[in-house]
Amino acid sequence: xxxxxxxxxVDLRNISLRFGGxxxxxxxxxxxxxxxxxxxxxxxxxxKSSMLNVINxxxxxxxxxxxxxxxLRRRMEPHHAAEQGIARTFQNIALFKGMTVxxxxxxxxxxxxxxxxxxxxxxxxxxxxxxxxxxxxxEEIIEFLEIQSIRKTxxxxxxxxxxxxxxxxxxxxxEPHILLLDEPMAGMNVExxxxxxxxxxxxxxxxxxxxxLIEHDMGVVMDISDRVVVLDYGRKIGDGLPDEVKNDPDVxxxxxxxxx
Amino acid sequence: MLYREAGQFKSSYAEDGRIxxxxxDRIGFALLMLAxxxxxxxxxxxxxxxxxxxxxxxxxxxxxxxxILTGYAGQLSLGSAAxxxxxAFAAYNFILRVDGMPFLLALALAGLAAALVGVLFGLPSLRxxxxxxxVATLAAQFFIVWVLVKFPWFSNHSxxxxxxxxxxxxxxxxxxxxxxxxxxxxxxxxxxxxAAKNLVRSATxxxxxxxxxxxxxxxxxxxxxxxxxLLAFAVSSFYCGVAGALYAYTYIGTVEPEGFNxxxxxxxxxxxxxxxxxxxxxAFLGAAFIVLLPILLDNLVPALFGDALGAGFASNLQLIIFxxxxxxxxxxxxxxxxxxxxxxxxxxxxxxxxx
Numbered sequence: 111x112x113x114x115x116x117x118x119x120v121d122l123r124n125i126s127l128r129f130g131g132x133x134x135x136x137x138x139x140x141x142x143x144x145x146x147x148x149x150x151x152x153x154x155x156x157x158k159s160s161m162l163n164v165i166n167x168x169x170x171x172x173x174x175x176x177x178x179x180x181x182l183r184r185r186m187e188p189h190h191a192a193e194q195g196i197a198r199t200f201q202n203i204a205l206f207k208g209m210t211v212x213x214x215x216x217x218x219x220x221x222x223x224x225x226x227x228x229x230x231x232x233x234x235x236x237x238x239x240x241x242x243x244x245x246x247x248x249e250e251i252i253e254f255l256e257i258q259s260i261r262k263t264x265x266x267x268x269x270x271x272x273x274x275x276x277x278x279x280x281x282x283x284x285e286p287h288i289l290l291l292d293e294p295m296a297g298m299n300v301e302x303x304x305x306x307x308x309x310x311x312x313x314x315x316x317x318x319x320x321x322x323l324i325e326h327d328m329g330v331v332m333d334i335s336d337r338v339v340v341l342d343y344g345r346k347i348g349d350g351l352p353d354e355v356k357n358d359p360d361v362x363x364x365x366x367x368x369x370x
Numbered sequence: 371m372l373y374r375e376a377g378q379f380k381s382s383y384a385e386d387g388r389i390x391x392x393x394x395d396r397i398g399f400a401l402l403m404l405a406x407x408x409x410x411x412x413x414x415x416x417x418x419x420x421x422x423x424x425x426x427x428x429x430x431x432x433x434x435x436x437x438i439l440t441g442y443a444g445q446l447s448l449g450s451a452a453x454x455x456x457x458a459f460a461a462y463n464f465i466l467r468v469d470g471m472p473f474l475l476a477l478a479l480a481g482l483a484a485a486l487v488g489v490l491f492g493l494p495s496l497r498x499x500x501x502x503x504x505v506a507t508l509a510a511q512f513f514i515v516w517v518l519v520k521f522p523w524f525s526n527h528s529x530x531x532x533x534x535x536x537x538x539x540x541x542x543x544x545x546x547x548x549x550x551x552x553x554x555x556x557x558x559x560x561x562x563x564x565a566a567k568n569l570v571r572s573a574t575x576x577x578x579x580x581x582x583x584x585x586x587x588x589x590x591x592x593x594x595x596x597x598x599x600l601l602a603f604a605v606s607s608f609y610c611g612v613a614g615a616l617y618a619y620t621y622i623g624t625v626e627p628e629g630f631n632x633x634x635x636x637x638x639x640x641x642x643x644x645x646x647x648x649x650x651x652x653a654f655l656g657a658a659f660i661v662l663l664p665i666l667l668d669n670l671v672p673a674l675f676g677d678a679l680g681a682g683f684a685s686n687l688q689l690i691i692f693x694x695x696x697x698x699x700x701x702x703x704x705x706x707x708x709x710x711x712x713x714x715x716x717x718x719x720x721x722x723x724x725x
Contacts, residue, residue, distance in 0.1 A: 145541040166590060168586070168590065173578060187589075188586075188589040188592075189589060189592045189593065189594050191590070192590060192592030193592060197590075197591075198590055203591075204583070204584045204586065204587035205583075205587070206579055206580050206582075206583035206584055206587070206588075207577070207583050207584075208579060208582070208583050208648065209579050209583065210402060210581075211508065212578070213576055216573075217576050217577070217580050217588075217591055217593075218574055218582075218591060220573060220576070220577060220591060220592055220593060221591075221592040223571075223573045225573065227569060227574040227601060227605070228570060228573045229568050230572035230573060230575075231565040231566075231568050231569050231574075232565070233568035233571075233572060237568075237572055237573075238387070240573075241383075241572060242383045242387075244383055244384075245387075246383070246395070249383075268677075273421045280591070284592070286592065298647055316632075353401065
């Protein structure tokens with residue numbers, strides 16, 4: 111793979127996050143470069159999801175700094191992160207269960223829509239034009255992820271693998287600069303995983319989206335990542351190219367246990 | 371086979387986004403509007419217009435209001451009647467105190483006043499959810515009625531607290547007859563129902579449903595919870611407020627604050643539960659069901675049993691049957707009459723073929 115990674119887009123410095131007395135993250139620093147696929151791995155409870163939550167403003171770390179595109183980011187709410195072009199999927203699917211696939215994906219475009227609710231109430235005119243314009247973009251994504259046949263199905267009725275795909279579609283609808291994927295392949299069979307890998311690589315390639323990926327399948331991680339950061343008990347124990355990380359004694363110890 | 375959709379293709383996204391994508395539905399709906407807007411007021415007798423059709427429309431409007439808040443935005447509320455009271459008394463005072471206030475403007479202002487109060491009582495929704503929020507809106511219910519009773523200014527110092535709605539006059543025409551009042555109600559409800567349908571099928575509605583289904587994900591996408599929830603409270607209360615004003619002006623004529631009690635709030639809640647939570651059509655079906663069923667039972671029970679039961683027992687029996695039917699409907703179709711209608715339509719698309 112000859113992907114070109116660019117400048118540092120997210121720079122995390124000495125991040126510490128506590129919930130009461132529980133230290134979820136301790137003094138973690140790493141960076142994400144533009145256009146790369148950056149994986150975060152680690153055993154369960156290592157703080158991987160907390161890390162994503164810090165990046166997109168759901169959690170606010172007590173210590174440390176986040177530089178986004180070279181600018182220091184003060185305390186920021188999730189919708190600010192969304193406005194800056196950070197989209198994500200969740201470990202436990204967080205789709206809007208009562209809505210159709212199409213509506214779910216349309217919500218991803220919310221920040222790009224400008225009409226107010228009075229225009230919506232009137233509908234004909236500006237609101238409808240806007241709706242149609244965004245529908246075109248959404249249809250492009252639906253085609254890209256090969257979910258045309260289910261666009262009018264309520265997401266609650268879909269099987270797990272497809273729900274994961276719809277969630278990816280919803281995140282993509284925002285045309286994000288950075289896409290945070292929290293275990294996009296958990297619970298999938300081999301074929302579904304292959305599909306998902308293909309989509310992730312295509313997104314990275316086609317749209318140039320920077321991807322931060324949490325995944326447990328080491329085969330997948332080593333195959334598609336540009337760089338990997340390893341967490342264990344809220345600390346960073348490894349960071350580097352997949353091959354470097356794979357052979358790092360600390361990483362092997364965290365995953366397999368040390369010799370006694 | 372009743373529905374022949376064959377040959378109807380959608381060739382643009384605008385067509386795909388229609389309220390009634392199937393031609394038969396559009397024709398059917400136009401006929402329905404014509405029937406209720408023109409034929410009914412010409413043919414129906416005074417009792418039907420006054421005691422059944424007008425209140426069904428008004429309650430439908432209130433139910434749409436509650437459905438926007440509870441069904442679409444997922445915020446449980448027990449204060450609908452109070453917001454209706456705000457609307458009714460606001461309209462009364464606007465017309466009373468402002469010279470030459472046009473009725474329709476007063477109606478809109480009444481809605482806005484209710485919206486304002488709704489936003490105020492919606493503030494707790496930013497911190498609490500579900501049943502706890504319901505209790506907070508219960509406070510709105512009691513507080514608003516208390517304020518309207520406590521300060522006689524609202525009822526223009528009427529000694530009994532009862533106010534009599536002024537004559538409704540639009541462009542010099544006085545809406546006095548039941549037919550005229552019905553048509554006015556019908557027009558207002560039709561316009562507002564269409565606006566509600568447009569809201570819920572556009573980005574605003576999606577924002578409400580997103581917050582309802584999964585608020586963390588909604589936030590991460592970029593929705594602002596506060597703005598979205600408070601807008602739902604405002605729009606919902608606006609609808610309830612207009613419904614309250616219509617209730618006073620085109621339905622009962624004389625209102626007192628205690629008329630808008632918790633019972634009425636529950637009644638509206640039942641309407642959306644039975645009609646269908648998260649459905650505009652459901653608001654109409656639910657309102658019709660709740661208004662018509664007691665009347666039906668009123669006529670049916672004496673017809674079936676005669677005087678054999680005695681008046682007291684007969685009226686209790688009606689309540690029992692009413693409650694039993696509600697439970698029955700909820701077991702058969704927990705998603706309400708609107709869903710039942712939807713299923714029936716899907717079946718009719720194929721009938722009489724199995725696939």
